[in-house]
Amino acid sequence: MEAGDGSSVTAAAPADTRTRLLVAGAFVPIALVAGGLPSFSLAANLLVLGVGGALFWAGVTYRPLTGRSPARRWPKGSTRWLLPAGVLAGMEAVSFVLGSTPEHPTLSLLADPWLERYPVRAAGFLGWLLAFWGLVRR
């Protein structure tokens, strides 16, 4: 893929599409099943721990074929992400310390009523799986 000639680049496109279809074909059924499993159920725990654990292991042992050496410096402009990310993390931490009450809700407390609905829960689970795919390719 990184040979530098045009033919290898164009040949990569169908393979990339096939990979995406394969991932979508594997992730969508899992998300559809997971959407029907209520919180605190044994099945939900087993599914998240099993699927998550398998993907975690695959992601940690996978070696991306980027050919890049690990970057030593943060990309230029990275610090601009610190303020909003810090506010988000700080608010979450304060709400957690204050007990995650309706007056001081954490993100998970705010998300709970939405995640009780099957379509939202299934879509959220699919988003979680696709986030893995986005991470592991880097």
Added chain:
Amino acid sequence: MTRVLTIAAFLAALACLAILEWRARRPDADLPTFGDLCGHVLSYRVGRLPVGRIALLGFWWWVGWHFFAR
């Protein structure tokens, strides 16, 4: 009142993150995308141990467990 303020702060922070991502994806961007930052963390190693991958994918795993299993 504090509930409204808390939610407003969360929404403001998330909106800022979305705007930063939008700006980072422009052709003349002078800041990295969120994916670029994740890529940098993922590439961090201590010897042969992929510390960045373990940390970020471990956090991803925990998020899934926290929101969908408990």
